[in-house]
Amino acid sequence: MSADNGGGAASTCQSGQTALAAGLLNRFAAATADGNLVFSPVSIHLALALMSAGAAGDTLNEILAVAGAPSRGALEAFIRETVVERTLADRSGIGGPCVAFACGAWSDKSFPLKQAYRDTIVRTYKGETWTVDFQDHPVEARKQINTWVANATRNLITEVLDPHEQSRDTLKVVANAIYFKGEWRQPFDKEHTVDHQKFHLLDGSSIETSFMRRQRLHEERIACYDGFKVLKLPYNVADDDSPQYGLHNYKMRMTLPSFSMCVFLPDARDGLTGLVDRLTSRPEFLHEHLPRAFVPVGDFRLPKFKLSFRSSLVGILQSLGLRLPFEPSTKGLTEKMEDDDGKGVQLYVDDVIHKAVIEVNEEGSEAAAFTESDDEMGFSLFGDEPPPPKLVDFVADHPFAFFIVEETTGTIVFSGHVLDPSKEG
Structure with a gap:
């Protein structure tokens, strides 16, 4: 697929994002028929974009289809220019909503991220990358991720990963976090x-x-x-x-x-x-x-209400047509990491975790969301x-x-x- 970063591609990506939001709401609502629900469609769309950055072949095509994007280049341009630099840009300095977006990737020290993938995280998604020791110090690695999420969400979300359930098989974690706090144009008395x-x-x-x-x-x-x-x-x-x-x-x-x-x-x-x-x-x-x-x-x-919701997205994304990234035999996620010999590592996504919190009161709304995928x-x-x-x-x-x-x-x-x-x- 060739990159098309023009207005037509951006419009296609926006329509894709809206379609994804509708599909997610349909499935989330059915799965939470007995409880309250809050999630961030844009955070999940961002997670798919991050996943696409290290994908190729049929796996990449599948990710783009679910994300509703014509190409990886178009998706990256849309996320950078429309989502990160406009929609999620902080306006609190002039009296608008306080918005914070953060993106991060953690890789095990024995399998560093490829330079091209690291550059995509930093340049396209304005993110950061870290090297940690998942194999020998999994608890500490997971605590570091939780601390990052807490900072990014102004402590609305303080823990998404149980440090004591960290698998030593984990090689990489990629995450994004969104924080929103807006005051009503006409507050309630x-x-x-x-x-x-x-x-x-x-x-x-x-x-x-x-x-x-x-x-x-x-x-x-x-x-x-x-x-x-x-x-x-x-x-x-x-x-x-x-x-x-x-x-x-x-x-x-x-x-x-x-x-x-x-x-x-x-x-x-x-x-x-x-x-x-x-x-x-x-x-x-x-x-x-x-x-x-x-x-x-x-x-x-x-x-008035305050809601908190946490769920794995694997089943929902699979129902939307995203299957290859979760198969251990997949060969389409090799562009992210390399071993000591510089060769690509065969990866698959073990889980995609999403957590969101929102509070609505007389002053306005405060909300945060986090989406994390292994791999x-x-x-x-x-x-x-x-x-x-x-x-x-x-x-x-x-x-x-x-x-x-x-x-x-x-x-x-x-x-x-x-x-x-x-x-x-």
Whole structure:
């Protein structure tokens, strides 16, 4: 495959990333039908890109197909220019979201990374590489990785690898970590938060939890469709008094990444499964149904929640068509490491671990994700959104899906569902 780094390739990669997010949500939602869910589609897409950097032949083709990229060069250019340098660039210095992205690779001292692969990690993904002793000091090596993840995620994720379960057969670990903390453009007043309010569970029972509220007769970005509503809560882009991007410089402000949390709420209390099926029926569904206008709101309640989720991705990625990297007999992952004689080492991916955490409260959202492998604009195309009623209620007192989206690129940074906001898992 030849590299195509033009706009067409970038658009293809973006569509591929969106399709991957839909596929992941479909499978994650089915696998976590009894619990809360949060994951980072962009982190998993990055993991595939990192995997492709050391792959060849049929293995590379399989990775690119699942990632939705026309070539490795196109995928690398997209990740570098769209994801790392734009979507995940920190804007906290001007009052925007605090975003941190980190990428790292650890190789055993007896099998160093090839220079070309090391250069890709450092130059393309702005990452770092280390040499450790997995064979003789596996506990210490794994503790080093956990420390790196904790630093990258501002201690939201402190441990992803149990140091005492480290296999001495491990030769390499590649990981990426994403941290996001955004303040609502219109924060909630804590004085209006109400406790001990009912949230209805899928089994027909209910629990009591805290709901954030706004006073009646205000406006929110809400779209009403057949069977569900969508709420968009934008995060602050920049301080109003920022000398470069404040309100006085509207055009400059509009060039900044625009993050929002989008809540898809089914009308029926038990309607989440059907809504997820619709959300994942086409990759474009989510973006086509984001609210585009403010509407007057009556009863408005959204629960506070904090979720944590950890899972192996092997089975899910295999169900999406990624099989060769996990087969011990594969010969397509030889471009990463070399032995003492300078010859390539035959590798396969033993596991891909993903962990994500998110907290949503009156000020905004704080979230982090980690993926490790061994080895303000919206629109609708349908015209099916009826004129909103004079007053719209949005009461998220039953299971719903949520997304943190960067709208200028369409990147879905975090995704998940809330079945019980009183629980983390």
